[in-house]
Amino acid sequence: MTDTKTLIRLSAARLAEKLAAGEVTSVEVTQAYLDRIAEVDGGERGVHAFLHVNAEEALAVAAEVDAIRAAGGAEAEALHVLAGVPIAVKDLIVTIGQPTTAGSKILEGWHSPYDATVVERLRAAKMPILGKTNLDEFAMGSSTEHSAFGPTRNPWDLDRIPGGSGGGSAAAVAAFEAPLALGTDTGGSIRQPGAVTGTVGVKPTYGSVSRYGAIAMASSLDQIGPVSRTVLDSALLHHVIGGHDSRDSTSLPDPLADLVAAAKTGNVEGMRIGIIKELHGEGYQAGVENRFNDSLEILKEAGAEIVEVSCPNFQYALGAYYLIMPSEASSNLAKFDGVRYGLRVLPEDGPMTIERVMGATRAAGFGDEVKRRIILGTYALSAGYYDAYYGSAQKVRTLVQRDFDAAFTVADVLISPTAPTTAFRLGEKLDDPLAMYLNDVATIPANLAGVPGLSLPGGLADEDGLPVGIQLLAPAREDARLYRVGAVLESLLEAKWGGPLLAQAPELAAAAGPVETLVGSQEAK
Amino acid sequence: MAAINRDDVAHLARLAHIEMSDQELDRMAGELAVIVDSVKSVSQAAGDDVPATSHPIPLSNVFREDVVGHTFTAEQALSGAPDSDDNRFKVPAILDEA
Numbered sequence: 225m226t227d228t229k230t231l232i233r234l235s236a237a238r239l240a241e242k243l244a245a246g247e248v249t250s251v252e253v254t255q256a257y258l259d260r261i262a263e264v265d266g267g268e269r270g271v272h273a274f275l276h277v278n279a280e281e282a283l284a285v286a287a288e289v290d291a292i293r294a295a296g297g298a299e300a301e302a303l304h305v306l307a308g309v310p311i312a313v314k315d316l317i318v319t320i321g322q323p324t325t326a327g328s329k330i331l332e333g334w335h336s337p338y339d340a341t342v343v344e345r346l347r348a349a350k351m352p353i354l355g356k357t358n359l360d361e362f363a364m365g366s367s368t369e370h371s372a373f374g375p376t377r378n379p380w381d382l383d384r385i386p387g388g389s390g391g392g393s394a395a396a397v398a399a400f401e402a403p404l405a406l407g408t409d410t411g412g413s414i415r416q417p418g419a420v421t422g423t424v425g426v427k428p429t430y431g432s433v434s435r436y437g438a439i440a441m442a443s444s445l446d447q448i449g450p451v452s453r454t455v456l457d458s459a460l461l462h463h464v465i466g467g468h469d470s471r472d473s474t475s476l477p478d479p480l481a482d483l484v485a486a487a488k489t490g491n492v493e494g495m496r497i498g499i500i501k502e503l504h505g506e507g508y509q510a511g512v513e514n515r516f517n518d519s520l521e522i523l524k525e526a527g528a529e530i531v532e533v534s535c536p537n538f539q540y541a542l543g544a545y546y547l548i549m550p551s552e553a554s555s556n557l558a559k560f561d562g563v564r565y566g567l568r569v570l571p572e573d574g575p576m577t578i579e580r581v582m583g584a585t586r587a588a589g590f591g592d593e594v595k596r597r598i599i600l601g602t603y604a605l606s607a608g609y610y611d612a613y614y615g616s617a618q619k620v621r622t623l624v625q626r627d628f629d630a631a632f633t634v635a636d637v638l639i640s641p642t643a644p645t646t647a648f649r650l651g652e653k654l655d656d657p658l659a660m661y662l663n664d665v666a667t668i669p670a671n672l673a674g675v676p677g678l679s680l681p682g683g684l685a686d687e688d689g690l691p692v693g694i695q696l697l698a699p700a701r702e703d704a705r706l707y708r709v710g711a712v713l714e715s716l717l718e719a720k721w722g723g724p725l726l727a728q729a730p731e732l733a734a735a736a737g738p739v740e741t742l743v744g745s746q747e748a749k
Numbered sequence: 750m751a752a753i754n755r756d757d758v759a760h761l762a763r764l765a766h767i768e769m770s771d772q773e774l775d776r777m778a779g780e781l782a783v784i785v786d787s788v789k790s791v792s793q794a795a796g797d798d799v800p801a802t803s804h805p806i807p808l809s810n811v812f813r814e815d816v817v818g819h820t821f822t823a824e825q826a827l828s829g830a831p832d833s834d835d836n837r838f839k840v841p842a843i844l845d846e847a
Contacts, residue, residue, distance in 0.1 A: 334829050335828065335829065336829075337821055337825040337826070337828055337829070338821075429806070430805045430806050431805075431806050431808070444803060444804050444805065445805075470813050473808070473811045474804070474806075474808065476806065476808070477808075537794065539790075540790060540791050540794040542788075543787065543788035543789075543790055543791040544788075544791050544794075546784065546787075546788050547788055547791060554765060558765075558766075561766070562831060563830070563831070563838055563840050564829070564830055564838060565829030565830060565831075566829065566831070567831070568831035568832065571768075575842070576841050576842060577841060577842050577843070577844070578840055578841045578842065578843055579766065580841075581841045582766040583766050583767060583768040584768055586765075586766055586767045586768070587767050587768035587769065590767065595767055595769075595773075595777070596777065596780060596781065596784075598765050598767065599758060599761045599762060599765060599767070599777060599781060600781060600784060600785075602761045602764050602765045603753060603757070603761055603781070603785070606761070606764070612792045613788075613791070613792070615801060616791045616792040616794065616795060617788075617791050618801035618802055618803055619794070619795035619799045619800070619801050619802075620791055620794050620795055621801070621802040621805075622795070622799050622800055622801065622802040623794065623795055623799060625802060625805070657780055657783075657784060658783055658784060658787055661784075671805075672805070673805055674805025674806045675805075700805070700806055
């Protein structure tokens with residue numbers, strides 16, 4: 225019998241082994257996580273990673289897995305390796321039986337009539353869903369402060385941001401409130417939160433994980449991916465959610481590579497790892513740069529060949545992203561019109577026409593950042609500006625892809641810091657949108673080009689003791705390389721630290737207030 | 750490229766169907782001017798010979814079998830609607846009759 229404090233700190237892979245061996249039940253594991261959520265997530269100083277906790281359904285799924293295991297036979301044999309391992313889901317991904325808010329007032333209390341494909345696959349694998357995690361409204365932000373339901377706090381320092389937009393998923397995993405989570409990454413929303421919380425996050429190749437049921441921000445950039453505490457755990461989860469889906473017309477028909485085997489390869493000898501000249505140095509915090517250099521040193525010692533590559537057009541990537549993303553978002557968010565779902569606000573006076581109802585609904589339902597991006601996108605797409613803005617940005621996209629193509633002729637995998645800084649303070653960049661955007665400078669090129677990226681913990685920055693993320697990038701459809709290099713780097717770093725980086729995170733005190741997830745409490749009113 | 754001003758923002762807000770107060774328009778115009786200024790280098794980055802990329806990994810002619818798949822019942826489709834009547838979405842007046 226493992227005590228619950230130890231249980232919640234085990235990796236998903238280790239939990240799966242213990243479940244299969246009958247050393248622990250899924251109900252025990254699921255309850256241990258629900259207890260942890262109750263202990264650290266609520267109240268004034270709680271982590272606030274969750275918008276909704278799904279205790280009843282999660283425990284029912286756990287009990288079902290336990291019953292199947294106890295009965296033995298063919299059904300028990302056929303259980304997925306992660307059966308009974310709980311997971312949290314970013315609240316941008318639709319789920320039957322739980323509210324989906326996208327972190328927005330415009331969808332408050334809305335229940336989806338269908339499951340996202342990735343959620344169907346979690347259910348097929350019989351993974352108990354612990355709840356829905358907090359995010360910047362419609363995934364627009366790098367700090368989770370743009371959530372309409374209040375920010376999530378970074379478990380390493382409760383006064384700092386957990387990254388964004390998927391700060392809830394990363395913080396839940398970092399605070400041992402879940403062993404695994406799903407995120408979405410449009411410009412770094414899985415990888416940057418991973419970097420600042422000392423966790424692992426993967427943006428798969430565009431189209432390799434179905435986007436059906438992920439509320440779209442920028443359709444040509446959005447990608448669902450795994451969030452975890454170890455590289456192997458992300459590979460295991462990636463394997464559950466990946467593969468073709470006929471309901472997503474951008475879904476790649478390719479068969480899924482054996483990512484779990486890649487994570488278990490155990491060597492990087494002879495692999496060429498390319499430092500991207502433009503993605504480190506000036507503008508990057510000294511402590512980030514130091515940990516980045518440590519990782520290069522370790523990879524070199526492990527037999528990898530370190531080369532330098534130049535991607536000169538990356539200097540335009542951030543600008544191109546902030547034209548393409550708002551353009552697509554302004555179009556995608558037009559569907560929130562106060563008619564088919566969500567909020568409807570009537571104008572205070574005057575005629576009750578649909579135009580005026582829409583204007584009032586969207587004014588009340590959307591937060592500032594969402595409005596900013598819709599207006600920016602409408603501008604970039606408007607007559608007279610289209611060629612100069614959206615058209616030019618799409619050309620930059622071609623240039624960024626060409627830079628990647630050239631870099632991958634001399635390197636098998638590229639490497640950079642995931643974010644230029646460690647976690648900044650809550651509120652620090654809230655009134656300066658541009659400063660906030662700059663935090664995504666290293667993650668955005670992968671989204672523009674559709675290539676996969678992985679962020680893993682690279683240690684703590686000297687000046688503030690906060691986690692630093694290391695980003696690995698591979699050519700499209702070569703996600704397996706990320707897991708191979710990532711797992712080797714992780715094991716060598718952990719050997720150096722004497723254990724996982726998260727073991728160095730401060731103990732979280734029990735939260736001062738009751739667990740009252742915001743969405744739940746709103747409904748209760 | 751021209752800078753974005755308050756009148757532009759007011760026009761764009763109307764196009765995007767978002768009501769904005771005078772105060773909001775002023776603030777948004779200032780913020781957007783900074784953002785637009787920061788992205789303007791993009792228009793000089795690529796020459797005329799560079800093709801546009803709309804999609805990172807293009808797939809063409811994505812078809813499926815022409816068979817009836819899953820469909821929602823009217824009740825499911827209307828379950829999140831703010832107003833409905835007789836199995837239909839109920840929409841405020843389309844024409845201004847005031």
